[in-house]
Amino acid sequence: MGRRTDTKDPRRSRERALKILFQADVRGATPQETLQHLVDDDRARIMLDDDGDDEVDGFTRALVLGVGEHLEEIDRLIATYARRWQISRMPVVDRTVLRLATYELLYEVTPAPVAIDEAVELAKAMSTDDSGRYVNGVLESIRKDVTA
Numbered sequence: 633m634g635r636r637t638d639t640k641d642p643r644r645s646r647e648r649a650l651k652i653l654f655q656a657d658v659r660g661a662t663p664q665e666t667l668q669h670l671v672d673d674d675r676a677r678i679m680l681d682d683d684g685d686d687e688v689d690g691f692t693r694a695l696v697l698g699v700g701e702h703l704e705e706i707d708r709l710i711a712t713y714a715r716r717w718q719i720s721r722m723p724v725v726d727r728t729v730l731r732l733a734t735y736e737l738l739y740e741v742t743p744a745p746v747a748i749d750e751a752v753e754l755a756k757a758m759s760t761d762d763s764g765r766y767v768n769g770v771l772e773s774i775r776k777d778v779t780a
Contacts, residue, residue, distance in 0.1 A: 638690025649695035663700030699735045706734045713773035725759040744775045
């Protein structure tokens with residue numbers, strides 16, 4: 633399996649996708665609508681990154697559009713393994729990280745350990761250390777289910 637050709641930095645692409653999906657969730661918009669808004673509005677896109685690099689690359693697009701397309705299936709799978717948590721009651725960041733990583737586990741060529749590790753790091757960076765552990769547990773359960 634080779635490197636992705638639609639991104640220079642997969643980690644940054646995931647972070648951008650997380651921000652776009654977070655915005656969509658908070659605003660009650662679809663991921664597709666939110667992505668289109670960012671592509672169409674230079675000012676909105678600039679707010680996506682602190683360093684002024686406002687590129688929405690192919691991997692970011694694939695992640696955002698993929699989560700949007702498969703959202704119901706992804707949420708059903710997360711709900712199955714999110715013990716004692718309803719998806720609607722989860723912190724938005726945690727819910728978004730889980731959706732992003734579940735999409736990667738199901739539909740991308742990313743190795744499962746990489747997708748899970750990246751999700752845990754995003755959760756710890758954007759939420760709490762407890763969120764990192766929780767995200768890891770849910771995603772490991774999903775990984776086992778998907779590979780079974």
